[in-house]
Amino acid sequence: MRAKSLATGLLVHAVLLVAVIFALYPVLWVIALAFSPGVAPEAHALPVPSGFSLEHFAAVLGRMDGDRWIFGMQLANSSIVAAATATVAIAIATPAAYGLSRFDFVGKRASLSAMLATQMFPGVAASVPLYLLLNALDLLDTRSGLVLVYATSAVPFAMFQLRGAFDAIPKDLEEAAMVDGATRFGAFLRVVLPAARPAIAVTALFAFMTAWNEFALAAAFLTREDLYTLPILLQGYASEHDANLGHFAAGALAVSIPVMALFYVLQRQLISGLTAGGVKG
């Protein structure tokens, strides 16, 4: 019996190890590329750098435009845009998700279908109309314009996610608070929101990631280098003509590390937050 459970245990670890290798292998290649001096190392099976050099990091992270630290400005732009996107998306989606969870109203089904439908329409046709819209609002070449577009596009998914979370919170909780004299909004703020904290954190993380990784719209709407977000910079290193994969890899790591850190911080919420959620049509 013990031998059998030992064997099962070993097997479980073996499968998990294979999965971990599968998950990390491409990332290790990016790391190897980033630390290899000069151009890309030659082909071999193990992701080991061909030497150790920080030249790519120095070139990418130390990028200057005159006396301005352009990488620093672009990092700041990405952070501001992604954080503001997460904030605005949550601010819009949370009350709406609560309304959807607790009330019935005329047009609820239709508006839910419309929200779900936005997730199915490929964005390829929308970039020119969005450009014209931002132009009309005089928000081109601004971080605010980008935030507005990112945040609203994150709202439908966030709303479904949060509605699921609110559905899972018993109504008695806020009703008890309302019996004690709280307004519905007060009960929402003080009782419902704290209970939904994991789901809100995870939803905010998703919104943050959409903004943090988005390239096409940012490249279309921003035409000043001091306003660029980091994916635009990265794309420049991966272009067909003047590719510098070492720079690209170093930049890719710099871009990935903050999101990895957020995942690490939010790892517990990730599981419970997604559970309560569930995207229901």
Add this chain to the structure above:
Amino acid sequence: MTERAARTAALLAMASLVTLAVPTPASAQETIVVWHAYGESEEAGLLAAVALFERAHPDVHVDLVASPFGAFASRLRNAIPTGHGPDLFIDAHNRLPSFVDASLLEDFGALSPELTADLPPALVGALTYEGTLYGVPLSLKSLALYVSDELAMGRTLPSLEDYAALRRELPDGTYAIAWEVDSTYASVALFHAYGARVLDEEGRFAAATPEGDAALAELARLVADGSVPAEASGDLVRDLFRSGRAVAAISGPWLAPDLPASLHYHVLPLPIVHAADDGLMVPYSTIDAALIPAGSPHPELARELAAFLASPAGSIARATAGHQIVASVSAWHDPGVASDERLVAFHDAALAAMPMPTHPHMDSVFGPMDRAIRKVLRGDATPHDALAEAEHRFVDETRPAPPLRDPTFAVVALMLGLFAALAMVTSRLRDPAVRASLVRSMPAYGWVMHAFVAVGLLVVLPLAVGAMTSLYAGQDLHYVGLANYFDILTNRGGDLLGHGSFWLVLGVTVLWTITNVIFHVGIGIGLALLLHRPTVKLRTLYRILLVVPWAVPSYVTALAWRGMFHRQLGAINAILAVFGVEPVSWFAHFSTAFTANLATNVWLGFPFMMVVTLGALTSIPKDLYEAADVDGASAFQKLTRITLPMLRPALLPAVAMGAVWTFNMFNVVFLVSAGEPDGSTEILVSEAYRWAFTRGHQVGYAAAYAVLIFVILVGLTRALPRERAPGAR
């Protein structure tokens, strides 16, 4: 309720304050904005020349803005018509016709006598389109021959055959001459040697001739006998030449900075080809030109700056600081420039090259030609058949837009529809029961309305406008009714299941979605079940490492995976070699290319399913298992009777969402297989992107694809089982 609204408003205001807090620099004097898509070294030349200009014009500040190459054209197309364009921009001359057709350019006006005398007439001629000069040539680029001094042992070899003959004295794995054989841009020189052209003066496909067949047959022969490496990407060419495994390489000036100082080589124009009656291999040159966009805020200053950049003084600065191969003739008499032997050699090669034709159809040559070349080199078609097919595709891509239709019917139908909707709403509003329920809905609207308005305005409206463009076609976007849909659904008169047909691509897309979802769900559930076992040590560590793929941007991983599937340089073939497996040409067959895409997307997608499953597992009541234990159920029975059925309600929505995302997963297909081989791994959304961005900017056609994708997805999700989650409440 007002309290809530006020809080939301405050949050929004705070968020927008945060975004506005970082100050923008104030403009000091007159500022000219110049856009370019140069890499860092060429940009350095531009900076040096601009510094000289600013010194001569202390009241003018020049703002140089680098744009990613891939986004440059669409950025110009968006910005210039809406008045957000620069004062001046630098782009390759071959894009001129599409810019002119879209009315993006200002007439440059006559050049000064000094400039006219100093610039080669052929280069100025290349910037003249339909009788008007649109810009001033700054620099030019073409492929050249790099010859390794060590391997060629100082010999100068006049012909391609002389190089090919070297392979007999070379060790295995060393090539006579390396270039990106798969790319039309690099291989067109061989076509020119045979007297073939790819595009004629009238903008018709011209390679499907006996000369073209002969050139392509020669290319296939060179690859087959090992003189030239197969499936050579730019990375491979660089790698072979710098490591001394190719005697010669055909590449552009961009290769030189990547070569080690220890490698001795010289740069020459391309060789002749004996088999083609000693025809000279002539590559294309592209001319970087300074162009003035329509509506440039300072056209006169921009002209002055452009003229200065092209002048001998500006050119010398660009050549010395940025190694640009400048167009100015007298700049090459400058001792500093003339002593740069390598730059002079590139200049000679570029002057021997043929300016790429300026015709709006030139862009449409590359896609079909690339595919024809690859097909022949894979041995899937004869040169004759492949070029005939390329011509067919070229004609298909450059076909004239459908004719203008009278929009009256559509306008009347739209008005009637709106009127009917309005009438219906008012009649329903008269119904007291409806009014009562509306009144009852009021508090709910207070909670949701702001979100619906925001999404309606910034998401639904742009999508709807985008969908409307599917009724328009041509560069002028004229109304064509449903012609785009008709063309797509009938494969533009071709075989309904033929190459690139909507129905075939739909089949691939469905296969792509189903296989991905199976792997995502299978791996996700499997790993979650393992991680959920309470006896497993290091569970948290495993879980953290397994979600890493989720945290990396998908375009980064897509490019990393593409590199790993590279035939010669990729890690996957290196792993296979350890087990004694021959290298696989991953992108040469549908099955392997599809597998490569699949591996990438499975990698990207399984962590989401795993995490969702882990969450769902924690919510299964333990007593169910205890009861099953009492009944003596086996582990397998517990899995199939309890765990999986209990997971179902939580997983179904996630699976539906994942299926929609996969259906529209553009990044992976576009970046990993890029549709190879022969466009067969393309999915609907990547087809739509190709029509929008590479096949002559057929925006309306791409929009029709998008609408069809939308219709299919809505239809499919309606057809799927809808289950109210009983366990989730």
